Amino acid sequence: QSALTQPASVSGSPGQSITISCTGTSSDVGSYNLVSWYQQHPGKAPKLMIYEVSKRPSGVSNRFSGSKSGNTASLTISGLQAEDEADYYCCSYAGSSILYVFGTGTKVTVL
Amino acid sequence: EVQLVESGGGLIQPGGSLRLSCAASGFTVSSNYMSWVRQAPGKGLEWVSVIYSGGSTYYADSVKGRFTISRDNSKNTLYLQMNSLRAEDTAVYYCARGYPVGAFFDYWGQGTLVTVSS
Numbered sequence: 001q002s003a004l005t006q007p008a009s010v011s012g013s014p015g016q017s018i019t020i021s022c023t024g025t026s027s028d029v030g031s032y033n034l035v036s037w038y039q040q041h042p043g044k045a046p047k048l049m050i051y052e053v054s055k056r057p058s059g060v061s062n063r064f065s066g067s068k069s070g071n072t073a074s075l076t077i078s079g080l081q082a083e084d085e086a087d088y089y090c091c092s093y094a095g096s097s098i099l100y101v102f103g104t105g106t107k108v109t110v111l
Numbered sequence: 112e113v114q115l116v117e118s119g120g121g122l123i124q125p126g127g128s129l130r131l132s133c134a135a136s137g138f139t140v141s142s143n144y145m146s147w148v149r150q151a152p153g154k155g156l157e158w159v160s161v162i163y164s165g166g167s168t169y170y171a172d173s174v175k176g177r178f179t180i181s182r183d184n185s186k187n188t189l190y191l192q193m194n195s196l197r198a199e200d201t202a203v204y205y206c207a208r209g210y211p212v213g214a215f216f217d218y219w220g221q222g223t224l225v226t227v228s229s
Binding site: 001003032034036038040044045046047048051052057089091093099100101102103104105 | 146148155156157158161169172205210214215216217219220221222
């Protein structure tokens with residue numbers, strides 16, 4: 001099972017919006033509305049930001065939103081802030097044998 | 112408050128064995144789906160293994176036959192027994208609580224580093 005494909009890096013200025021894509025296949029992203037997104041600051045554990053494609057856990061800013069079309073999921077960060085600079089990973093359920101597959105990760109830089 | 116604290120990492124020679132522990136508080140390990148996720152230095156996240164509340168276990172192909180996930184209900188602790196370790200197993204290992212219906216990980220430990228090297 002190959003990792004989901006994400007751009008290596010995305011950047012934006014404070015206040016702007018950016019979108020990170022996460023491309024899988026019809027066996028994972030395309031088959032299940034079970035995509036989640038994680039934020040990871042250097043040296044820290046990942047933090048859940050989005051689950052079930054577009055739902056936000058309690059405490060996560062509404063500047064973070066998720067969507068999905070076909071085999072590609074997306075994470076949008078609006079009103080970009082310095083604290084959003086981190087690595088972001090998508091993850092999808094991939095069925096009863098593979099179970100979970102993560103994305104390759106995207107480094108977000110706030111210019 | 113939910114907390115996960117990993118321990119047991121360290122430097123081990125290729126072919127060796129190591130057991131990682133993840134002590135949980137604020138919830139019951141046996142009632143939840145618990146996973147191990149690893150991250151090689153400078154690399155992305157890789158799901159390793161899960162144990163369901165019913166006791167079923169699953170593994171990534173990369174560790175199948177070498178790693179064993181288990182739990183001790185009396186200690187509310189999750190384990191990962193790692194045998195026949197290889198250089199490519201070098202990583203920070205995180206335990207994470209999984210939410211079964213939505214297939215996501217809502218709480219993560221701080222991680223423990225395993226280095227496989229001679």
